[in-house]
Amino acid sequence: MTPRTATPALPLGDDALILSHRLGEWAGNAPVLEEEVALANIALDLLGQARVLLSLAGDEDELAYLREERQFRNVQLVEQPNGDFAHTIARQLYFSTYQELLHGHLATGDTDLAPLAAKAVKETAYHRDHAEQWTVRLGDGTAESHTRMQRALDTLWRFTGELFDPVDGLDSVPWHDLRATWTTRITTTLERAALTLPEGPQRSGWAAGGGRQGLHTEPFGRLLAEMQHLHRSHPGATW
Amino acid sequence: MVTTTALEAELRALAGAVPDPELPVLTLAELGVLRDVRLTAPDRVEVCLTPTYTGCPALETMAADIERALHDHGIPHVEVHTVLSPPWTTDAITDEGRRKLAAFGIAPPRPTGPGPVPVDLTLRCPHCGSTDTTLLSRFSSTACKALRRCETCREPFDHFKEL
Numbered sequence: 001m002t003p004r005t006a007t008p009a010l011p012l013g014d015d016a017l018i019l020s021h022r023l024g025e026w027a028g029n030a031p032v033l034e035e036e037v038a039l040a041n042i043a044l045d046l047l048g049q050a051r052v053l054l055s056l057a058g059d060e061d062e063l064a065y066l067r068e069e070r071q072f073r074n075v076q077l078v079e080q081p082n083g084d085f086a087h088t089i090a091r092q093l094y095f096s097t098y099q100e101l102l103h104g105h106l107a108t109g110d111t112d113l114a115p116l117a118a119k120a121v122k123e124t125a126y127h128r129d130h131a132e133q134w135t136v137r138l139g140d141g142t143a144e145s146h147t148r149m150q151r152a153l154d155t156l157w158r159f160t161g162e163l164f165d166p167v168d169g170l171d172s173v174p175w176h177d178l179r180a181t182w183t184t185r186i187t188t189t190l191e192r193a194a195l196t197l198p199e200g201p202q203r204s205g206w207a208a209g210g211g212r213q214g215l216h217t218e219p220f221g222r223l224l225a226e227m228q229h230l231h232r233s234h235p236g237a238t239w
Numbered sequence: 240m241v242t243t244t245a246l247e248a249e250l251r252a253l254a255g256a257v258p259d260p261e262l263p264v265l266t267l268a269e270l271g272v273l274r275d276v277r278l279t280a281p282d283r284v285e286v287c288l289t290p291t292y293t294g295c296p297a298l299e300t301m302a303a304d305i306e307r308a309l310h311d312h313g314i315p316h317v318e319v320h321t322v323l324s325p326p327w328t329t330d331a332i333t334d335e336g337r338r339k340l341a342a343f344g345i346a347p348p349r350p351t352g353p354g355p356v357p358v359d360l361t362l363r364c365p366h367c368g369s370t371d372t373t374l375l376s377r378f379s380s381t382a383c384k385a386l387r388r389c390e391t392c393r394e395p396f397d398h399f400k401e402l
Contacts, residue, residue, distance in 0.1 A: 034375060034376035034378070034386065037376060037378050037379060037380070037386075038376060038377065038378035040378075041378040041382050042378070044292075044294040044296070044382055045293060045382060046294070048290070048293030048294020048295065049294070051293075051294070052323070114324070115322075115324035115326075116293070118324060118325070118326050119290075119293050119326040119327075120293060122326065122328075122402050123292060123382075123402075126377060126378075126400075130377055130378075
């Protein structure tokens with residue numbers, strides 16, 4: 001297998017695949033039935049996007065199931081554990097806002113990612129809307145929900161800087177502008193939710209690199225073990 | 240100029256008459272996902288399908304159902320391709336498709352094309368016709384639907400959400 005690791009389809013496909021897997025972990029555990037269905041639907045959209053993107057980079061199954069941790073190029077944000085519901089919503093808010101802006105830009109370009117981006121941006125707008133509504137509901141809800149939502153936003157803040165590191169092969173993306181628009185949108189939502197924009201650094205103190213370089217956080221290995229276990233133990237298994 | 244032969248038109252009608260696996264009340268033509276049906280050789284047909292949502296799990300079943308329908312019509316080689324561009328929108332659902340959705344108890348999508356942004360008031364309960372409905376969840380039994388409740392007859396119903 002020689003995946004086209006140079007294509008930007010790989011990092012974007014990995015973002016979608018890994019976040020899809022994390023959201024899938026909510027199946028059977030969501031707080032209410034409607035959220036069970038919502039998170040599974042969002043996961044399904046992301047899985048569909050991942051399949052198209054990874055197919056542009058190589059064989060989708062081999063890329064998903066047979067790569068080692070260091071070969072994945074997703075940002076660290078998407079591999080962070082679900083935590084409580086507020087953590088999942090904070091991760092969704094940060095990521096879907098970013099993904100909608102990025103796909104919106106790519107949809108107008110002429111790369112081989114444009115058709116997928118034009119399709120995905122409409123799906124992602126629903127994901128962002130879902131995350132914003134929950135952010136407002138939790139932030140402007142009870143004292144407990146407010147505390148937890150703020151804590152989740154603060155905890156995940158240090159993974160947001162990496163979103164705007166230029167991706168190889170996506171030279172036309174105005175990353176600086178993307179970051180400014182992202183910050184404005186997040187700030188607006190948090191104001192509506194009576195929450196505060198986190199102030200700390202948008203990177204971890206250990207700045208040797210990030211997910212785009214194949215360097216991942218400790219929970220990622222366990223995620224991969226679960227995601228790849230069946231395929232590795234029973235190659236070619238079907239049902 | 241691209242021309243369509245009588246046989247192609249016939250095959251297109253056959254493929255288009257295949258019911259949607261998850262909304263069997265609609266055909267693929269009424270859903271607007273069938274993009275093209277072409278004879279590439281006397282015994283070979285190429286079909287282009289577009290997904291409603293990127294991750295729509297019904298797509299593989301649609302492709303298999305089309306292959307079966309065309310095989311049964313004597314075409315030995317059927318290739319079904321997925322095309323993403325231009326992206327599918329709910330505006331591709333035909334008027335007949337919308338009528339069938341409503342009759343089936345699913346509120347059809349409102350127009351998304353150019354023009355004024357539709358307001359929630361134009362959405363009617365498919366059971367009693369009331370416009371007094373509330374969104375329960377933006378996501379429902381399939382990726383393409385939202386769950387609402389009618390405040391007049393109190394029945395919950397699916398809404399084919401605009402995309």
